[in-house]
Amino acid sequence: MKVAIKSYQNDPWLVFPIQVSGGLGALGIALCSHFTMTGWLMAAGLILLTIGLCFWSYHRHRDVLQKTQQGLVNNFLQQNEETIKSLQNAHNETLERLSNQHVETERQQFEALIKNLTLRFNLLSSRLGNTDGYLARPTETAPLSIETQMTNLAHGFDALINHLDQQPVGHEQQGFYINGLDSLCQKVLPIWSSQVEMARVHTEESIANLAERFDALSKRLDAAVLASQNTVGGDDPAQGGIVELLQDSQLELGTITKALGASLEEKNKMLRSIEDLSCFTEQLSKMALEVSNIASQTNLLALNAAIQAARAGDAGRGFSVVADEVRKLSRSSGEVGNKITETIDSVNEAIEDTLKISHKFARQDAVTLANAEHIIASVLGRFNKAASGLSESEELLRTENTAINYEISDVFVALQFQDRVSQILTLVSDDLNKLEQHVTELKDEEGSEGFPRSVNAEQWLEELAQTYTMEEQLATHEGEKTEINTNPTNITFF
């Protein structure tokens, strides 16, 4: 690769062509003075010569610089390669040294781990009763290599796995893990079971009590609504309600006021009849007056007859007796007429008094009747208003009763959780009792046969899962977080 060559002011090759052209120019001037040549021609020749020299000088200068540069670059490259090689050698040596140290450290740790693992394996193997699983321990005289120890460990694990395979699947010898756990189970499981059972019974009794109270509440509410219905609406035909009572009362009171009105009218008719009677008394008075007049005239006629009889002498003596008798009769008639007039006057006074009193009573009766009608209308109005209020209250009570019955129904749905909780707790309690019984049996067998027995946890869990009745129990058993379904479900008809 060619590298651009830079020229410097102090480079001698730059001034060389000028010096040469200058010298040649001087030579040309000297030659021109001896030969017949024009100055322009000479100048042209000199210019061409100068250009050619400059071109030659430039290329010459560049070649020399490139050669010099190449030589320097080669020197530097060689030096670099040597330096890098030496550094690489040093680095490799360092890495090898560090690597060896690390491997040694790792090896020591690995040996320690294998030793620790071997000890733990032997301990585990001894606890599991696998005597075949014991591993050889390294000695001071014949230390075992790591490969050998690893191989031994692998064989040991194989032996242990074979030993475990010979045991029933899923069994765990828990007696080896926690001392006293079986005794604790025997003592604590019945307590847990009793506590759970106590909580279940307590909940059941409380909820039953609550359900009874809600039931009594519902019954009393129904009874109150029924009583209100009967009172207001008169659903009972034998007794009738307040509305019906009001209607009957209104009719009956109307009948009474009508009867009173009719009675008043009859009384007025009677008064008019009495008034008519007074007209008759006037006629009677006139008739009595006529009787008096007739008696007076008869008396006058008898007097004349007596006079005429006296004039007739003895012949008229008998007629004179008759005339006396007629005069007596006319006097009596006049007295009777006077008496009749007096009597009629008395009767008229009595009738007038009666009429006055009767009119007074009639006016009072009319006022009383009007007041009675007003009071009855007012009382009935108030009763109607009260009955209307009662009807509204009864309607409100009925609506509220329906709403409360719905609420009680919902409460009853919610109370059914007790049945579900009771079943869950019963299952837990039963399982606790079963575990306690199982632990007791295992302990008895251990004591008699001298070796521990195991519990098949998987089988236990499967049996427990089979006792569930609700999906939520199964989901919880499988570790899922579930929410209890509180919504009423549909009915399945077969």
Next chain:
Amino acid sequence: MAKTILFVEDSTSVRTVMKSTLTREGYEVIVACDGQDALTKLDGTKIHLIISDVNMPNMDGLTFVKTAKQMPAYKFTPIIMLTTETQEAKMNEGKAAGVKAWIVKPFQPAQLLAAVSQLIQA
């Protein structure tokens, strides 16, 4: 004449409330606290409908139903199971035993009354 219902339920609260609810609807209700107790009630008395829980102490509901169905007097008595049991196998077992309806708790009393009315009239 009022129809007679045998209500078999171990939960006191459910038994109390449902007896009251059914009585209020005009039914005559005989209650039993488990299957064994219920069998003693089947003494020839005319029963129009049986409502029974499934999971109960002493004798479970399905065993009681199977036993009752073997009695000539109650062979055709309709039965409703009222339970927390949701397993398909149990429902099929009930169906095979002659159960007419399966109600899973919690239930609305109105739902049960509707089913009772439907099965008693049928």
